[in-house]
Amino acid sequence: SKKMSVLDLLHKKRKNQRISMVTAYDYPSALHVDLAGIDIVLCGDSVAMVELGYDTTQPVDMEQMLHHCKAVARGTKRSLIVGDMPFGSYEVSEELAMTNAFRFIKEGFTDAVKIEGGRDRAHIVEKIVKNGIAVMGHVGLTPQAISVLGGFRAQGRTAVKARGLVDDALALQEAGAFAVVVECVPAPVAQAITEALEIPTIGIGAGPHTCGQVLVFHDMLGMTTHPHHEAFVPRFCKRYAQLGNVIREGLESFKQDVEAGTFPSEAYSPYKMPAAELRAFQ
Ligand code: KIV
Ligand code: NA
Numbered sequence: 282s283k284k285m286s287v288l289d290l291l292h293k294k295r296k297n298q299r300i301s302m303v304t305a306y307d308y309p310s311a312l313h314v315d316l317a318g319i320d321i322v323l324c325g326d327s328v329a330m331v332e333l334g335y336d337t338t339q340p341v342d343m344e345q346m347l348h349h350c351k352a353v354a355r356g357t358k359r360s361l362i363v364g365d366m367p368f369g370s371y372e373v374s375e376e377l378a379m380t381n382a383f384r385f386i387k388e389g390f391t392d393a394v395k396i397e398g399g400r401d402r403a404h405i406v407e408k409i410v411k412n413g414i415a416v417m418g419h420v421g422l423t424p425q426a427i428s429v430l431g432g433f434r435a436q437g438r439t440a441v442k443a444r445g446l447v448d449d450a451l452a453l454q455e456a457g458a459f460a461v462v463v464e465c466v467p468a469p470v471a472q473a474i475t476e477a478l479e480i481p482t483i484g485i486g487a488g489p490h491t492c493g494q495v496l497v498f499h500d501m502l503g504m505t506t507h508p509h510h511e512a513f514v515p516r517f518c519k520r521y522a523q524l525g526n527v528i529r530e531g532l533e534s535f536k537q538d539v540e541a542g543t544f545p546s547e548a549y550s551p552y553k554m555p556a557a558e559l560r561a562f563q
Contacts (some may be wrong), residue, residue, distance in 0.1 A: 285320055285361040287393065287415050287459040293320070293492075294481040300460075300493025302363075302483050303501065306332050306349045310498050311356030321483075322360040323495065324353045324391065326367050326425070331499035338424045341367045343381055350389030363417050364391035368425040371396050375408040382409045382416075395462065397423035399449020403456040410457035418453035420446055420474070421487065422465035433515075435486070437466040443473065450474045450482070462495060463487045465517070486517035504528075 293300055302321035305311040306328045314322045326338040328349050333341070350364045364385040371378035378396075385391045393415035396402055406416045421436045430436075437443040443466070450461050460481045463471045468488025475482040475491050484491030496518055499505060505512030506525030514520065538544035554562065 282318075282359055284359055287361070290320065290361070290460060290481055300481055300483060302493055302495035304328075304495070304498045305353050305356070306498070307352045308356040311353040311360075314498070315357045315360045319360055320493070321363055321495075322353060322357055323363045323395065324350045324365060324389070325395075325497065326365040327497050331497060331504070337427050339368045339427070343367060343370050343384060346370075347384060347389045350385065350391050354390035361393065362391045363393045363395050364389050366394050366396045371405055372402075375405055378405045379408060379412055382412070382414045386414055393417055393459065395419055397425050399446070400452040403452040406453055406456035406458050415459050416457065417483075418450065418458040418461040419464065420449045420453070420461060421463050421470075424464075433465070435465045435467065437470040443467075443470045446470055447474050447477050450478055454478050454480050460493075463491055486515060 290300055300321065301319045302323055303314045303319045304323045304325040304327055305314045306324060311322055324346065326341050326346065328345070329335040329338045329341040332349075333345075335341075346364060346367050350362070354362055366378070366381060366385070370381040382394050385394045394409065395417040396405060396409075397419040399418075399420050402418075406418060409416050422430070422433065424433060427433065437446045446463075446466060447470075450463070453461050458480060460483055461474070461478065462483050462485065463474055464484075465486040468490060471482065471484050471487035472490035481492035483493040483495050485495045500514045500518045501521050503514075503520045503523040503525050505514075506520075506523045507529055512525075535544065
């Protein structure tokens, strides 16, 4: 099937078809997301937390994001590839934002970029779109701003704040964004944003009324589930698999086989010498 485009997403929204998005950070995860027929693969800056072990998304830089985006691109044929612009790569000037957005396309092989923020960032979105790069917005909980927000917590829980989020999303649409992620807000707020916009909304922890849903690969697949290690997975995240258990069982079986001397068995010892050579050798 053919490559997804930003136009295909808009058509899906207009036809009332829901949009699926999942993160990926490397070749195998991208391969699985793509083969599953997920519409959008996001090389998210959540890579900082779920792949690199940091407590926040703040530490990742352009070089790290591009390294991961390249691998994702090599595993993706059909899904639209969106690259998360990292903290510090777009805020201080439109020129810096442009330089870094071009790097995502030319070096990271993404189809689009995502930046966090609402009205304050609309001028940056506009600049990038005018220069030919599709931009996905991101409102509500914007994890790069954790220093200001004080934690990973729900946003838009007062009438004034909720109206502010609708205005943020409208400003991003006005600036030319092709879609907006809405993260960690009460369902009625995400619904109001969705009803106010022509472009699709993609929710995470934002209830069922958005045009699409996104989850983090490692969280949704239970990658870090382990009986002796309590991994944090957000409350809104449904776990569709317990990959951590599968991985642990595989590793423990290997260890047992090695210690018992039962691996490799004959079936896994494929390299033979011709009989005559073996006699001459021994
Ligand atoms: O980095 C990320 O994984 C994200 C999604 C949660 C939208 O930004
Ligand atoms: Na992100």
